[in-house]
Amino acid sequence: MKKIIFAVVIMAAAFGFYMQSKVITVKGSDTMVIVAQRWAEKYMSEKSGITIQVTGGGSGTGIAALINGTTDICNASRPMKPSEREKLKQRFNTLGVEVKVAKDGLSVYLNEVNQVKELSLQQIKDIYTGKVTNWKEVGGKDSRIIVYGRENSSGTYVYFKDNVLNGADYTATMQSLPGTAAVVNAVVKDKNAIGFGGAAYAKGIKFTAVKKDANSPAFLPTEENIKNGNYPIARYLYLYLRNKPTGEIKEYVDWILSKEGQEIVSKVGYFPVK
Amino acid sequence: MKKNFGIWKMRRFTRLFLLILLFAGVQIFAQEDTTSTNVEAKVEEIKGALDGLNESYLETKTIVDALKKIKISGYVHAQYQSAQRDGAASYAGGNFGAGIHNRYTVRRGRLKVAYDNDITQFVLQIDATEKGLGLKDAYAMFKEPWMRTFGLKAGIFDRPFGFEISYSSSSRESPERTRLFQTLFPGERDLGASLEISQPEGDFSFVNFKGGFFAGNGVNPEVDNQKDFIGRLGFSFPFYEENLGIDFGLSTYIGKVKRADGKTIYTVNSASLASASTSELWADRKYFGFDLQVYYSLPVLGGFTLRSEVIGGDQAGSSANSSTSPTSLLTGDIYQRNFLGYYLMYVQNIGEQNQFVAKYDVYDPNSDVAGNEVGAVAAARLGSGDIKYSTLGLGLVHYWDDNIKFVFYYDIVKNETSKNLSGFTEDLKDNVFTLRMQYKF
Numbered sequence: 050m051k052k053i054i055f056a057v058v059i060m061a062a063a064f065g066f067y068m069q070s071k072v073i074t075v076k077g078s079d080t081m082v083i084v085a086q087r088w089a090e091k092y093m094s095e096k097s098g099i100t101i102q103v104t105g106g107g108s109g110t111g112i113a114a115l116i117n118g119t120t121d122i123c124n125a126s127r128p129m130k131p132s133e134r135e136k137l138k139q140r141f142n143t144l145g146v147e148v149k150v151a152k153d154g155l156s157v158y159l160n161e162v163n164q165v166k167e168l169s170l171q172q173i174k175d176i177y178t179g180k181v182t183n184w185k186e187v188g189g190k191d192s193r194i195i196v197y198g199r200e201n202s203s204g205t206y207v208y209f210k211d212n213v214l215n216g217a218d219y220t221a222t223m224q225s226l227p228g229t230a231a232v233v234n235a236v237v238k239d240k241n242a243i244g245f246g247g248a249a250y251a252k253g254i255k256f257t258a259v260k261k262d263a264n265s266p267a268f269l270p271t272e273e274n275i276k277n278g279n280y281p282i283a284r285y286l287y288l289y290l291r292n293k294p295t296g297e298i299k300e301y302v303d304w305i306l307s308k309e310g311q312e313i314v315s316k317v318g319y320f321p322v323k
Numbered sequence: 324m325k326k327n328f329g330i331w332k333m334r335r336f337t338r339l340f341l342l343i344l345l346f347a348g349v350q351i352f353a354q355e356d357t358t359s360t361n362v363e364a365k366v367e368e369i370k371g372a373l374d375g376l377n378e379s380y381l382e383t384k385t386i387v388d389a390l391k392k393i394k395i396s397g398y399v400h401a402q403y404q405s406a407q408r409d410g411a412a413s414y415a416g417g418n419f420g421a422g423i424h425n426r427y428t429v430r431r432g433r434l435k436v437a438y439d440n441d442i443t444q445f446v447l448q449i450d451a452t453e454k455g456l457g458l459k460d461a462y463a464m465f466k467e468p469w470m471r472t473f474g475l476k477a478g479i480f481d482r483p484f485g486f487e488i489s490y491s492s493s494s495r496e497s498p499e500r501t502r503l504f505q506t507l508f509p510g511e512r513d514l515g516a517s518l519e520i521s522q523p524e525g526d527f528s529f530v531n532f533k534g535g536f537f538a539g540n541g542v543n544p545e546v547d548n549q550k551d552f553i554g555r556l557g558f559s560f561p562f563y564e565e566n567l568g569i570d571f572g573l574s575t576y577i578g579k580v581k582r583a584d585g586k587t588i589y590t591v592n593s594a595s596l597a598s599a600s601t602s603e604l605w606a607d608r609k610y611f612g613f614d615l616q617v618y619y620s621l622p623v624l625g626g627f628t629l630r631s632e633v634i635g636g637d638q639a640g641s642s643a644n645s646s647t648s649p650t651s652l653l654t655g656d657i658y659q660r661n662f663l664g665y666y667l668m669y670v671q672n673i674g675e676q677n678q679f680v681a682k683y684d685v686y687d688p689n690s691d692v693a694g695n696e697v698g699a700v701a702a703a704r705l706g707s708g709d710i711k712y713s714t715l716g717l718g719l720v721h722y723w724d725d726n727i728k729f730v731f732y733y734d735i736v737k738n739e740t741s742k743n744l745s746g747f748t749e750d751l752k753d754n755v756f757t758l759r760m761q762y763k764f
Contacts, residue, residue, distance in 0.1 A: 117725050118675045131524065134561065139494050141672055142618050143626030144561055144568050221381060292620040293566060 077111020077124035108204025126204035154270025167258040167267035179220030197244040249318030398763035400430040407752035477516040483533035501684040503664035546652040551578025568618035576610035580639035594696030606639035625672035643706035646688035680718040687711040698744030711739040
């Protein structure tokens with residue numbers, strides 16, 4: 050009898066430990082790492098028994114992890130491609146669930162001393178495809194443009210390529226850096242540099258105002274311009290899940306979309322969807 | 324005098340002190356100048372080194388970018404199988420040898436090398452098992468660069484018919500394709516050229532087409548001047564909000580099989596009458612197919628898929644005892660049959676690592692006759708090639724990690740019986756259990 054009681058106690062303890070140590074893994078976009086970490090910290094401080102592990106690596110890496118089954122939630126700064134949906138379908142028989150959690154103005158960074166104040170989408174494309182290589186060609190000083198960008202696993206890299214370069218290849222001279230923070234850091238140090246990334250990383254650099262075309266007015270990536278659609282390279286930030294969320298994951302996603310979760314979006318420097 | 328001497332001494336001392344100061348100043352300035360020169364030289368040196376590194380980086384990047392276009396992948400299917408009896412005939416990886424009812428096999432040992440240059444592609448795939456080395460794929464493909472919608476593919480590759488043919492064996496949840504496909508499309512591949520139309524994104528991305536002309540013999544040399552048309556028009560409707568996907572397609576195969584000199588084409592479509600014969604040079608090989616795949620996600624359990632295909636048409640078989648498509652020039656008579664086959668498959672994900680699989684397939688090689696009619700009248704020329712089969716497969720798939728998965732699968736095979744056909748008067752003992760380990764990279 051004692052043995053049975055002992056076994057039951059052990060099993061109950063193990064079950065209790067299992068119930069208490071629920072881990073949610075979140076992987077993906079470097080653009081979203083800060084906001085995702087803030088969400089996780091706040092949520093874990095409010096709810097005991099949940100551990101949320103947040104890692105970056107880029108949207109492509111996060112989506113691959115979702116397809117491989119090594120993450121519960123994927124952060125992505127671009128929509129999933131049909132080919133990625135196909136892979137998810139093949140392995141998990143699901144198309145994936147998309148949740149829009151924030152809005153971002155994909156910003157073009159310049160060093161603070163750079164005289165250039167605005168660029169058209171065409172000029173940005175010309176710089177990033179290597180057609181324009183000197184600042185004087187776009188209204189700046191006579192000096193070589195140093196182009197910084199992201200690695201190809203980044204959602205920002207893909208979004209910028211699809212929506213600004215219209216699918217054209219980046220110039221071979223672009224220096225690919227791991228993470229938006231690294232791009233910002235490089236632009237801070239180099240007065241001839243140009244970079245791109247999320248609006249939330251604007252420390253020590255300046256944004257260039259962006260024009261849709263040469264004759265359009267230029268707009269900065271402010272909340273108002275992004276919300277009313279004036280800023281031409283605004284995008285959503287997403288969470289992707291394999292299936293409709295249930296249990297703890299559903300509670301967490303609902304919390305991100307709640308007033309509290311969306312306040313963190315604003316604090317970090319992005320724009321809430323609700 | 325002493326005072327003057329003192330003043331003189333004082334002046335000398337002051338001069339000496341000024342001289343020392345001057346000298347020291349010159350030294351300090353000279354040192355500062357040297358330091359500044361050194362720093363500038365150092366900066367130049369570092370700048371040069373950085374430029375060198377940058378050049379080296381760009382050179383390496385060019386090489387890495389080129390190497391990234393080469394993609395090597397592969398998988399191995401190592402398995403243990405057990406049949407109900409020695410020497411069982413089976414479509415679960417081939418017949419068992421005489422006196423053998425269990426076996427280890429490497430069912431597939433694939434190595435695929437692809438060079439993907441975005442709009443052009445080269446692919447070569449080989450299959451190495453204990454049975455030998457075989458060629459699976461060898462093709463070139465290119466897409467027009469403007470819309471990236473129209474592509475041309477030529478070489479040896481999967482026939483563009485239905486769903487199961489092009490669904491990779493490494494992804495498929497059941498160990499083998501259905502009897503229907505193994506009979507109609509042995510080896511799945513053929514030699515030919517096809518047009519592929521698929522808009523990557525946009526208003527027409529829901530529809531795609533693959534179709535072309537093929538030799539009609541599988542991975543074997545061309546044996547006649549007739550080319551077979553094979554094509555599939557596919558549709559895909561994803562409903563992302565509902566996490567529901569519905570894909571379907573219509574396929575056709577229009578081809579001919581050449582009769583050998585002095586041989587006959589028999590149409591075996593009647594159980595009681597002598598089969599009609601003709602001395603036409605060509606026998607028809609015509610298939611029409613419909614395939615459907617539905618994907619949906621269930622709460623807690625996960626996603627599931629329901630797949631089905633139906634194929635019917637005229638098959639030109641090589642003998643009374645086989646309706647398998649010929650893979651070389653026939654030397655005997657040809658047997659023309661109307662056939663019908665279908666399968667239903669259900670795959671349910673259970674959490675992240677497990678799947679439950681149920682598959683039911685039917686293949687009736689001769690839909691004009693049934694049961695005891697087979698073998699009743701000798702002149703009707705009906706044989707074991709006209710026997711209908713159904714297979715119920717039940718299985719579990721466990722994904723150990725990204726590379727390894729295990730498949731536990733049991734095939735329950737039922738054959739049509741005929742008291743008039745020796746060897747088929749009762750259901751054959753040919754159920755097969757398969758335990759497979761797959762490594763994929």
